[in-house]
Amino acid sequence: MSIDPRRWRWAAPWLFLAPALVFFTWFKFVPIVKGLIMSFYKVKFSGQSQWVGFANYERALSDAALHAAAWNTLIYVISTTIAGALLAFAVALVLEGQALHVRIVRTAIFFPAVTSVAILAEVWRILFYPAAGGVVNSLLGLFGVGPQGFMSDPNQALFVVILLQIWKNIPYNMVIFIAGLAGINRELYDAADVDGASPLRKLWHVTVPGLAPAFSVVIMLSLIRGFRVFTEIYTTTGGGPAGATETIMTNIFKTGFDRLDYGYAAAVSFLLFAFTVILTIAHVVVKNRLART
Amino acid sequence: MRPTFLQKLARGAVYLLLVIVFCGPFWGIVATAFDKNTVQPGQLVFWPSVPTLDHFIYGWVKVKAWLYLFNSLVVVIIGTFLQTLVSALAAYALARKRFRGAAVVTLVILSTMMLPDEVISIPLYLILHAKLPIIGVSIYNSYAAMILPIVGWAFSVFILTEFMRAVPRDLEDAARVDGAGELQIFWRVILPLVKPALGSTTIFGFLMIWDQYLLPLIAVDKRELYTIPVVLRSLRVDEILQQNIFIAVTVIATVPCIIVYLLLQKQFNRGLIAGAVKG
Secondary structure, X not given: OOOOHHHHOOHHHHHHHHHHHHHHXXXXXXXXXXXXXHOOEEOOOOOOOEEOOOHHHXXXXXXXXXXXXXXXXXXXXHHHHHHHHHHHHHHHHHOOOOOHHHHHHXXXXXXHHHOOHHHHHHHHHHHOOOOOOOHHHHHHHHOOOOOOOHHHOOOOHHHHHHHHHHHHHHHHHHHHXXXXXXXXXXXXXXXXXXXXXXXXXXXXXXXXHHOHHHHHHHHHHHHHXXXXXXXXXXXXXXXXXXXXXXXHHHHHHHHHHHOOOHHHHHHHHHHHHHHHHHHHHHHHHHHHHHHHO | OOOOHHHHHHHHHHHHHHHHHHHHHHHHHHHHHOEOOOOOOOOOOOOOOOEOOHHHHHHXXXXXXXXXXXXXHHHHHHHHHHHHHHHHHHXXXXXXXXXXXXXXXXXXXXXXXXXXXXXXXXXXHHHHHOOXXXXXXXXXXXXXXXXXXXXXXXXXXXXXXXXXXXXOHHHHHHHHHOOXXXXXXXXXXXXXXXXXXHHHHHHHHHHHHHOOOHHHXXXXXXXXXXXXXXXXXXXXXXXXXXXXHHHHHHHHHHHHHHHHHHHOHHHHHXXXXXXXXXX
């Protein structure tokens, strides 16, 4: 009895897909479903978990610490997104082109973007050391500004970690903007020249509209990544001082791994997940609308 | 219109400012790590007054930076390899085969791009603790716990699928006429043609895995298994190291990413743009 190879043709794609499906299922989909189920329980690490219905979600609605963390996250996301996009746009305008020296500068300023966040955090803690001898404090001293508390000052800590994120994002965003600049039709600039447009008018009427897709990508990636920020905070301030830099994810981490309140942590995670999905879908809708016009 | 001398000077000044802002801190930590004079916390030197390798040697041997670096390399090398292989296999099926359910599988895999890994950390932690089906052991506190969860990565499946779709059908048909099987077509025809894309997904996978923080944090609790980004914080919090030594360990941790980036810069930029435009 011979096996007809054509009869087994249908199996080929599934054999190629099998490893991926196993990994995605066990480490992505099972956790999602498990997380969703857990969010309706009071979870005990050992022993019987207890069904609590929507109690975890109700708790999230009235949890002052979580609300404070959500507020910090919102400030963090909005400021890193806006500043990260505008500054990267400016840097891209300066570093556009193929000349050798421009390429070297582009390569050089990319270091923060490819270095692990945990390392950048340590660099940041050194730079913003809250004593007169710290690097940034010494620089400020040159301008007659006294030593600042930075990440040990509840009023400044959030601002300093926001700066870290902007610093890391600028080079990334810059590459996207530079790709966008290369795609703008040269004839539009020539036409503007013929009309005698000033450089500023060209920037506003040709460059900025031409970069609309790049802006859309940069802003949405930054929004989506920003809301789940964890490592940047955990490694710099750990959420402190006095909760000044607590974000949704550091709050979840503490709820789950310090207080072992897995069910509640899973519920908040799920809310964050749902929010991210909505944002992503909004992004796709906006992008398609931009592509059509 | 040729730029005037003043314009050139202004441009040069802007370049210099950018380089100082983005590279200056790295220069500072490298110089300080090489400086024999000990610095106070928060201080960096511009140039090592008396150059020495002592801090690196102490950090490498006594602080065991070699061990954490080794752990990181094990995770990142095996992880990147498995991730790229699994993604390429899946992409081959999705890009080159028509079969029932293809659209659903594509959607299901791509939908995980919306999933921030952070939000599944709590259930993932419990799953890593649980015994695996069939083999009946838990992978918690092992390299596997840090590697296996990142093997399935939608971004790399997505990029490879896009590039494999662009390979002309004729090449595959010609190979088929010559009697090549599926695996041979995958390995000999398709993979070599998407090498640039493989380069991009490899470097992105490398950096993504190297940058993992939350996963190793929840996947292991034995110090001997810590990766180098994870150990930095505990070195700072648990042990009072002399500042130059701590900085030397930080420099050791920085080197691999920078090397990989400099070597594979072209692939990196291409991947970044492909990911941004299509993702």
